[in-house]
Amino acid sequence: MAPHAHVALTVNGEPTAVAFAPYKTLLEVLREDLNLPGTKHGCELGECGACAVLLDGQPVLSCLVLGVDCDGRDVTTVEGLASDGRLHPLQDAFADLGAAQCGYCTPGFLVTAKALLDEHPHPTRHQIQEALSGCLCRCTGYQQIFEAVEAAIATTDSRSRR
Amino acid sequence: MKIIGIPRRRVDGRAKVTGQTRFADDVVLPRMLHCKLLRSTVPHARIVRIDASRARAHPGVHLVLTGDDFPISYGILPVSQDEHALAVDRVRFVGDPVAAVIARDELTAFEALDLIAVDYEPLRTFSGPDDSLGHDTPRIHDYGDAGNIHKLVSLRFGDVQAALSAADHVFEDTFFYEGNTHLPIEQHAAVAAKDPEGKLVLWSSTQTPHYVHRALAKALAMSAAHVRVIATPNGGGFGGKSDPFNHEVVVCKAALLLDRPVKICLTREEVFYCHRGRHPVLMRFETGVKRDGTITGMRVQTVLDGGAYGSYGVASTFYTGALQTVTYHIPTYEFRGCRVFTNKPPCGPKRGHGTPQSRFGQEIQLDKIAERLALDPAELRLRIVEQPETLTANYLHVGTIGLAECIRRVTRAATWSERFRKLPHGRGIGLACSSYLSGAGLPIYWNDMPHSGVQLKLDRSGGVTAFCGATEIGQGSDDVLVACVAEVLGIDPIDIRAVTGDTDLTPVDLGSYSSRVTLMMGNAAIQAAERARDLLADAVSKKLGVPRDRLVFAERRVFDSEDTTAGVSFSEAVCLAETMFGTLGTTGSYTPPRSAARFKGGGVGPSPTYSYTAAIVEVDVDQSTGWIHVPRVWIAHDIGRSLNPTLVRGQVEGSVYMALGEALMEEQTFRRLPPKLSNALVHKFPSMLEYKSPTTLDMPEVFTELVENPDPRGPFGAKEVGQGPLLPIMPAVANAIYDAVGVRIDEVPITPEKVLRALDAKAAGKPARVGPTGFPAVPWPAALEVPPPWEGGDGTAKVKREKGKGKSESGKVESEAVRR
Numbered sequence: 001m002a003p004h005a006h007v008a009l010t011v012n013g014e015p016t017a018v019a020f021a022p023y024k025t026l027l028e029v030l031r032e033d034l035n036l037p038g039t040k041h042g043c044e045l046g047e048c049g050a051c052a053v054l055l056d057g058q059p060v061l062s063c064l065v066l067g068v069d070c071d072g073r074d075v076t077t078v079e080g081l082a083s084d085g086r087l088h089p090l091q092d093a094f095a096d097l098g099a100a101q102c103g104y105c106t107p108g109f110l111v112t113a114k115a116l117l118d119e120h121p122h123p124t125r126h127q128i129q130e131a132l133s134g135c136l137c138r139c140t141g142y143q144q145i146f147e148a149v150e151a152a153i154a155t156t157d158s159r160s161r162r
Numbered sequence: 163m164k165i166i167g168i169p170r171r172r173v174d175g176r177a178k179v180t181g182q183t184r185f186a187d188d189v190v191l192p193r194m195l196h197c198k199l200l201r202s203t204v205p206h207a208r209i210v211r212i213d214a215s216r217a218r219a220h221p222g223v224h225l226v227l228t229g230d231d232f233p234i235s236y237g238i239l240p241v242s243q244d245e246h247a248l249a250v251d252r253v254r255f256v257g258d259p260v261a262a263v264i265a266r267d268e269l270t271a272f273e274a275l276d277l278i279a280v281d282y283e284p285l286r287t288f289s290g291p292d293d294s295l296g297h298d299t300p301r302i303h304d305y306g307d308a309g310n311i312h313k314l315v316s317l318r319f320g321d322v323q324a325a326l327s328a329a330d331h332v333f334e335d336t337f338f339y340e341g342n343t344h345l346p347i348e349q350h351a352a353v354a355a356k357d358p359e360g361k362l363v364l365w366s367s368t369q370t371p372h373y374v375h376r377a378l379a380k381a382l383a384m385s386a387a388h389v390r391v392i393a394t395p396n397g398g399g400f401g402g403k404s405d406p407f408n409h410e411v412v413v414c415k416a417a418l419l420l421d422r423p424v425k426i427c428l429t430r431e432e433v434f435y436c437h438r439g440r441h442p443v444l445m446r447f448e449t450g451v452k453r454d455g456t457i458t459g460m461r462v463q464t465v466l467d468g469g470a471y472g473s474y475g476v477a478s479t480f481y482t483g484a485l486q487t488v489t490y491h492i493p494t495y496e497f498r499g500c501r502v503f504t505n506k507p508p509c510g511p512k513r514g515h516g517t518p519q520s521r522f523g524q525e526i527q528l529d530k531i532a533e534r535l536a537l538d539p540a541e542l543r544l545r546i547v548e549q550p551e552t553l554t555a556n557y558l559h560v561g562t563i564g565l566a567e568c569i570r571r572v573t574r575a576a577t578w579s580e581r582f583r584k585l586p587h588g589r590g591i592g593l594a595c596s597s598y599l600s601g602a603g604l605p606i607y608w609n610d611m612p613h614s615g616v617q618l619k620l621d622r623s624g625g626v627t628a629f630c631g632a633t634e635i636g637q638g639s640d641d642v643l644v645a646c647v648a649e650v651l652g653i654d655p656i657d658i659r660a661v662t663g664d665t666d667l668t669p670v671d672l673g674s675y676s677s678r679v680t681l682m683m684g685n686a687a688i689q690a691a692e693r694a695r696d697l698l699a700d701a702v703s704k705k706l707g708v709p710r711d712r713l714v715f716a717e718r719r720v721f722d723s724e725d726t727t728a729g730v731s732f733s734e735a736v737c738l739a740e741t742m743f744g745t746l747g748t749t750g751s752y753t754p755p756r757s758a759a760r761f762k763g764g765g766v767g768p769s770p771t772y773s774y775t776a777a778i779v780e781v782d783v784d785q786s787t788g789w790i791h792v793p794r795v796w797i798a799h800d801i802g803r804s805l806n807p808t809l810v811r812g813q814v815e816g817s818v819y820m821a822l823g824e825a826l827m828e829e830q831t832f833r834r835l836p837p838k839l840s841n842a843l844v845h846k847f848p849s850m851l852e853y854k855s856p857t858t859l860d861m862p863e864v865f866t867e868l869v870e871n872p873d874p875r876g877p878f879g880a881k882e883v884g885q886g887p888l889l890p891i892m893p894a895v896a897n898a899i900y901d902a903v904g905v906r907i908d909e910v911p912i913t914p915e916k917v918l919r920a921l922d923a924k925a926a927g928k929p930a931r932v933g934p935t936g937f938p939a940v941p942w943p944a945a946l947e948v949p950p951p952w953e954g955g956d957g958t959a960k961v962k963r964e965k966g967k968g969k970s971e972s973g974k975v976e977s978e979a980v981r982r
Contacts, residue, residue, distance in 0.1 A: 037184075037188040040348070042850065043850045045430065045849065047430075048347055078181035079180070087180070097808065101398075101812055102346075102395070104397025104398060104636075105397075106178050106179055129858040130859070132858045133857045136347060136850065138344075138345055139816050140815065140819070141817075141818055144815065
């Protein structure tokens with residue numbers, strides 16, 4: 001067996017220490033060593049966007065990031081989007097508006113959309129398309145995904161006005 | 163209606179947005195081992211020797227399997243049981259599995275693959291229909307209709323030759339539809355284990371757990387009662403997870419031998435080799451029309467490049483010629499189909515199964531006919547739309563038809579009459595129509611049992627559990643199940659738990675293919691729920707002293723319609739019924755009506771009812787680069803009744819998306835390596851980066867209209883939506899390009915290079931067309947003559963055909979509906 005790497009990082013807000021075989025990608029560490037299977041894989045070559053997670057707030061393809069490069073960093077996965085027992089507005093909107101069909105690409109879309117909204121709370125439709133262009137979805141034809149992102153923005157706005 | 167027809171979050175929506183949906187690769191079991199497959203590096207060869215001794219000795223390797231371990235063949239269709247889990251003596255395409263390694267982890271298994279030595283003796287490689295039709299030997303399989311021809315079909319309904327002679331115009335056109343693949347984002351995965359009783363369990367990303375169940379029992383020579391298949395929610399299927407697969411059989415065998423769980427997850431490259439995608443089809447349409455556009459007769463010939471195995475290919479072959487008649491009235495019709503074996507990954511069913519290819523040809527030809535007759539293409543179609551409740555020339559019973567309304571809706575929405583042939587050069591719009599099955603009328607293996615079954619368990623808590631073998635592949639089948647039950651029982655969808663796709667726990671549903679689930683499972687669910695409602699009504703009626711027919715089930719209550727305050731809660735109603743009848747459970751089932759077709763081959767095409775679609779696509783064509791931009795698509799779909807409009811819209815838009823990929827960029831194509839590098843026939847680009855599919859930036863605006871005219875055969879009137887809306891898009895794109903720049907691209911994908919080539923030809927005064935010209939010589943058998951209904955036919959063939967090949971059929975061959 002290969003020797004193990006030891007890494008301390010923050011995962012979905014929780015300080016976490018993990019040991020794993022040093023060749024593993026962040027995707028594999030999350031799924032296999034941290035018991036967080038919500039992050040999916042469609043190619044493991046950086047082509048489909050299904051494995052996107054937020055690394056220090058930025059969307060990255062976790063299949064292209066080595067686990068050993070994540071020491072001291074902050075990772076957010078789909079499991080970390082809900083807070084205080086409440087789904088993130090993006091999650092509610094995706095579920096309500098048909099933006100998740102098979103749901104396999106959904107975690108990647110959700111975290112990528114969250115990164116966009118964290119930086120640009122009011123993107124145009126084209127900015128949404130640009131931001132999500134690295135994520136492939138074979139089910140929806142994307143339109144309901146765009147609408148869900150826009151609906152989440154409206155929900156966030158109305159919540160913050162309250 | 164409280165639930166049906168109202169846009170609603172799907173019942174599994176929360177799981178999908180929280181990452182809790184448990185896909186096959188998310189299944190992790192204690193002591194689990196990992197499997198990798200060694201795949202053939204050559205396209206066609208005899209296996210001379212496999213030496214796995216070094217792999218077996220590799221630290222961490224638990225087991226190496228080869229073809230010797232899998233003597234029994236299997237396959238999805240009874241007529242083509244031509245697959246082995248691992249190759250026996252012969253490999254037939256680059257990617258054909260040869261050996262399997264089971265090891266402590268994936269990396270170890272992967273390393274050990276390199277330690278297996280395989281000696282191949284190369285055989286002649288067949289790269290396409292010309293090769294396979296031209297050379298009988300070596301045969302890729304030792305069965306089939308001749309040489310390397312897998313299947314030959316020849317059916318004639320009426321005197322087509324006379325009808326063509328009597329026409330004012332006869333159009334003859336040849337088209338080519340390139341193969342493409344499903345590309346689900348989830349790679350196929352499977353985990354097999356022995357359960358605590360020692361019986362086999364398989365979790366797999368399959369659309370058809372029932373057929374996998376049958377195949378495993380056969381291939382492993384086990385009692386089916388000791389095999390349990392659990393279909394995990396599929397991360398996209400589109401037809402690509404409808405066959406029993408090598409890797410499923412392999413991990414089951416390994417788990418049985420090792421008594422440890424064994425998992426496999428395919429790489430993306432391997433998914434391209436599993437394929438079962440769209441057949442490349444060369445086709446010729448001869449159509450006779452009167453001056454007013456009326457069709458007098460049609461002859462369709464198709465040649466399918468089937469790849470290396472049978473898969474659904476016999477059905478696919480029939481499907482290329484089955485549905486032409488259900489859209490437009492065609493009084494005489496002839497179909498000849500030929501599927502050949504080649505040394506490429508096997509083709510099979512992809513969304514639309516066998517019908518998109520010929521729909522492409524038919525709808526482009528109609529565009530050409532309209533132009534020649536100086537008719538508006540929409541007007542032409544409105545004149546020839548088939549009538550509802552009709553038996554077609556090939557004995558398909560058509561139910562409701564909303565096609566005329568679909569055409570009117572899209573032409574109005576797109577302001578068609580103001581724009582067709584009137585847009586500036588470089589911009590254009592095109593129209594096309596289609597129809598599709600709401601479920602295949604016959605099962606894959608012949609029997610008279612139900613196609614879908616539902617069981618309900620009613621609980622004192624007020625909760626209901628619905629059990630059905632249907633498989634959730636993203637389309638929302640769990641939601642349909644729950645919605646139908648909730649509507650009948652007057653409770654909320656969240657009160658119902660769906661248990662689906664588990665051959666031990668759920669009654670048989672044949673699977674998520676042929677757009678059958680909503681109609682068949684939906685009807686079964688309604689029947690089960692109505693039976694439960696009857697039990698509850700009896701008990702509540704007695705308690706309240708109110709006649710049964712006055713009771714209303716709504717808002718989690720059962721109450722008197724004449725005094726809504728007099729009633730009980732749903733859970734009280736269950737308690738009353740359980741007191742009266744004992745433990746509560748009901749069943750429902752659905753069996754399609756018997757087909758009118760009683761000729762050999764008439765088993766493919768019948769459906770309880772058909773959906774209809776019309777679409778208009780707008781294009782901008784850059785004449786200097788050939789680049790095609792699609793800004794807008796208008797589509798109207800005759801769905802009968804929309805059960806959950808949110809999901810229905812998703813199916814329509816998803817179909818448009820997938821269709822645009824096929825129309826403009828997607829192709830599963832192959833190239834030969836140079837002779838010094840083995841001359842092998844290899845996939846051009848088995849990766850998601852190179853196999854181009856549309857991204858968020860490529861997707862046009864889609865304007866969807868639903869035509870709702872409830873069909874009495876569907877649950878609450880519903881027809882299918884998962885596949886039909888894909889069909890008109892490809893020909894509509896081609897017709898729009900003609901409108902934009904005056905060139906005909908008679909093949910897909912329609913690439914900028916082809917547009918430029920056609921524009922150059924046009925500028926040089928040559929035919930402004932890119933597409934196939936020739937059609938190969940096929941040894942067509944004598945046609946089976948079936949007189950159409952209006953010539954006094956009864957669905958049987960006129961002349962007894964020569965004895966079927968390899969079949970010991972006796973008696974009235976001609977009157978037997980043969981399934982595939």
